[in-house]
Amino acid sequence: MKAPVISAWFGRGQVAAPPEIESAALRSDRFRLEREGDWRRLEAILARMEQGGLRRIADDDLIALPALYRTAASSLSVARETSLDAATLAYLEALVQRAWFQVYGPRQGFVRWLRGFLLGGWSRAVRALWLDISIALFVMVAGVIVGWLLVARDEAWYYRLFPAGMGETRVPGATREQLLASLANAESAAGLAGFAAQLFSNNSAVCILAFALGFAFGIPSLMLLVHNLALLGALLWLFDTQGLVVELAAWLSVHGTTELFGILLSGAAGLHIGRAMAFPGKRGVLDAAAAAGRRSAVVMVGVVIMMIVAALLEAFPRQLVEGTGARFLIGGTMLTFWLAYFILYRPALPTEDAALPQGPA
Amino acid sequence: MSRRAARAPAADKRARTLVTPEGLALPITIAPRSARAGALVIDVTIIVAGLVAFQLVIRRIADGMLGGTGFDPDAMPPPALEFLGIVFALFVFAVWYGYFLVQELGPRGATLGKRITGIRVAARGGARLTPEAVIARNLLRDIEIFYPLIALLVFAVTAQNGEDIGLLGWAVTGWFALFLLLPFFNRDALRAGDIVAGTWVVKRPDARLAPVLSAQGAAAAEGASTLTGVRYDFGEAELSVYGEKELQTLERMLRDSPPDALRAVHATICRKIGWDPGAGDERAFLEAFYAQLRAKLEADMRFGKRKADKHS
Numbered sequence: 001m002k003a004p005v006i007s008a009w010f011g012r013g014q015v016a017a018p019p020e021i022e023s024a025a026l027r028s029d030r031f032r033l034e035r036e037g038d039w040r041r042l043e044a045i046l047a048r049m050e051q052g053g054l055r056r057i058a059d060d061d062l063i064a065l066p067a068l069y070r071t072a073a074s075s076l077s078v079a080r081e082t083s084l085d086a087a088t089l090a091y092l093e094a095l096v097q098r099a100w101f102q103v104y105g106p107r108q109g110f111v112r113w114l115r116g117f118l119l120g121g122w123s124r125a126v127r128a129l130w131l132d133i134s135i136a137l138f139v140m141v142a143g144v145i146v147g148w149l150l151v152a153r154d155e156a157w158y159y160r161l162f163p164a165g166m167g168e169t170r171v172p173g174a175t176r177e178q179l180l181a182s183l184a185n186a187e188s189a190a191g192l193a194g195f196a197a198q199l200f201s202n203n204s205a206v207c208i209l210a211f212a213l214g215f216a217f218g219i220p221s222l223m224l225l226v227h228n229l230a231l232l233g234a235l236l237w238l239f240d241t242q243g244l245v246v247e248l249a250a251w252l253s254v255h256g257t258t259e260l261f262g263i264l265l266s267g268a269a270g271l272h273i274g275r276a277m278a279f280p281g282k283r284g285v286l287d288a289a290a291a292a293g294r295r296s297a298v299v300m301v302g303v304v305i306m307m308i309v310a311a312l313l314e315a316f317p318r319q320l321v322e323g324t325g326a327r328f329l330i331g332g333t334m335l336t337f338w339l340a341y342f343i344l345y346r347p348a349l350p351t352e353d354a355a356l357p358q359g360p361a
Numbered sequence: 362m363s364r365r366a367a368r369a370p371a372a373d374k375r376a377r378t379l380v381t382p383e384g385l386a387l388p389i390t391i392a393p394r395s396a397r398a399g400a401l402v403i404d405v406t407i408i409v410a411g412l413v414a415f416q417l418v419i420r421r422i423a424d425g426m427l428g429g430t431g432f433d434p435d436a437m438p439p440p441a442l443e444f445l446g447i448v449f450a451l452f453v454f455a456v457w458y459g460y461f462l463v464q465e466l467g468p469r470g471a472t473l474g475k476r477i478t479g480i481r482v483a484a485r486g487g488a489r490l491t492p493e494a495v496i497a498r499n500l501l502r503d504i505e506i507f508y509p510l511i512a513l514l515v516f517a518v519t520a521q522n523g524e525d526i527g528l529l530g531w532a533v534t535g536w537f538a539l540f541l542l543l544p545f546f547n548r549d550a551l552r553a554g555d556i557v558a559g560t561w562v563v564k565r566p567d568a569r570l571a572p573v574l575s576a577q578g579a580a581a582a583e584g585a586s587t588l589t590g591v592r593y594d595f596g597e598a599e600l601s602v603y604g605e606k607e608l609q610t611l612e613r614m615l616r617d618s619p620p621d622a623l624r625a626v627h628a629t630i631c632r633k634i635g636w637d638p639g640a641g642d643e644r645a646f647l648e649a650f651y652a653q654l655r656a657k658l659e660a661d662m663r664f665g666k667r668k669a670d671k672h673s
Contacts (some may be wrong), residue, residue: 028659
């Protein structure tokens with residue numbers, strides 16, 4: 001730690017050759033000199049691993065790593081009982097810790113993890129959250145009903161939910177033709193890709209918010225769900241006044257089955273954390289929160305993927321495909337796909353040995 | 362544990378023990394909050410600088426395409442401009458989340474800022490750091506810091522325009538303060554993301570192997586000074602004055618203290634063991650004393666006798 005920082009940036013420099021073992025007057029120092037070569041080799045391997053991953057390491061070194069790690073660990077426990085050399089003990093402690101981070105570090109890189117995630121990890125995580133998903137679904141349905149009832153009782157609520165902008169045709173009192181026009185498809189594909197990118201970053205931000213708010217015992221997540229779905233309820237009521245609710249549902253279903261499913265999952269993920277913190281059970285609050293957090297993080301990565309799909313659907317097919325039947329067909333297909341993927345797709349859980357690379361163990 | 366931590370000095374308060382699967386207890390140090398704040402500032406600066414640079418490039422390309430008419434987002438974008446917009450939106454998203462994820466999942470377990478401040482992410486309690494944990498801790502960073510900051514900025518602008526924002530501003534400030542101060546209210550300095558992910562941030566282990574003290578100078582030559590040839594030989598009574606704590610203090614001084622400090626130590630030890638302090642050969646004296654004291658204490662250690670310091 002006292003070494004100048006700059007030198008650490010430009011490699012370790014030459015290591016001086018250790019003195020002859022016989023020259024050391026103390027037994028504990030001879031112990032150290034006998035093993036120093038192994039420690040230095042371990043240190044060199046670790047430095048290369050930390051710099052550039054596994055590819056730059058010779059196979060021999062990689063095979064030797066676990067053995068070198070155990071050598072250093074046993075050196076440390078012997079040194080603790082026989083040596084009073086504080087500098088050597090500190091070095092060994094740091095060395096073993098660094099080796100521990102590599103030997104017991106993240107086994108998979110991001111790409112490898114993503115593969116396991118798509119091939120089973122995601123649907124497994126979703127199924128693990130079934131209770132939270134049921135609760136979130138209930139809350140979402142309740143949100144739609146609340147939105148509908150509020151607006152049906154008092155039209156002023158509609159303006160409170162949707163602060164009306166200039167030129168907005170979707171307001172109470174709009175004619176059937178105006179509403180139908182808002183559901184019509186766009187003339188051409190120009191501008192839709194940019195629209196999709198915008199939608200994607202916006203929607204995934206909302207989903208990440210719903211997830212992260214679960215930290216406050218899940219209540220804000222549920223409130224966010226109620227609010228978003230109340231908007232939907234109000235919109236449904238508005239189109240119902242002109243008998244257009246089926247057309248609206250078709251228009252929404254193209255991307256909505258994916259997007260609402262994603263929102264449902266993120267709300268459930270947030271709720272899962274909140275529930276674990278409010279009712280940790282036998283474990284400590286911290287442990288329970290950590291276990292729940294890791295499970296829901298997996299679901300959240302999936303939600304981001306769903307949002308990409310939803311944004312693409314929203315920008316292209318929804319704007320380009322006309323006709324209630326065709327729209328329902330796309331939305332229904334997506335819904336079936338997601339349900340099948342989450343519920344029916346159950347690949348065998350990879351065993352610990354098969355899932356992890358051989359080598360450092 | 363907590364009572365002991367209360368009495369210990371600040372550095373010890375951050376000391377934790379990690380037990381490896383081999384059953385070996387390793388000391389580990391929680392990263393100081395200042396280092397973590399510094400790392401975050403560095404990382405955000407890098408991200409923002411990168412995004413600004415990328416936007417300038419995009420804008421330059423767009424300018425070139427519009428033939429010098431300027432960047433006008435309101436104009437109906439031709440497909441090329443639209444493509445640039447998409448590239449930018451996706452780039453922002455990928456950088457914002459990818460920067461932390463990819464680096465913390467790497468073998469160093471640290472972003473560039475964390476590497477510069479000498480800290481890294483680890484799983485709490487000696488478990489394996491998993492991708493899920495890294496994802497969870499980074500998703501929460503948004504609600505801890507960035508959403509409230511952006512909300513406050515928006516409110517500040519709204520308030521400037523003369524609109525009343527009421528209690529909302531205070532609520533967001535409270536939210537911001539709550540998460541920002543969370544690391545100060547638990548022993549392990551966990552932020553909300555660490556709690557949810559089961560991680561903590563620790564100091565990166567970093568120590569170099571120091572030279573062997575007993576193989577150099579008077580310690581190696583059986584107490585004989587290379588300068589004067591005098592042999593320093595200490596008796597049982599003289600070596601029983603000090604314990605391990607003093608030995609390791611002496612070791613530290615022999616390794617990196619200037620001669621002035623060694624002179625003072627020399628005088629103190631001579632007074633303590635009743636020798637007449639000479640001058641000019643302090644280093645050899647201390648090396649010999651160190652080697653012989655350590656030989657005695659280590660021999661006792663092998664028989665299970667330990668002497669922690671001079672009082673015991």
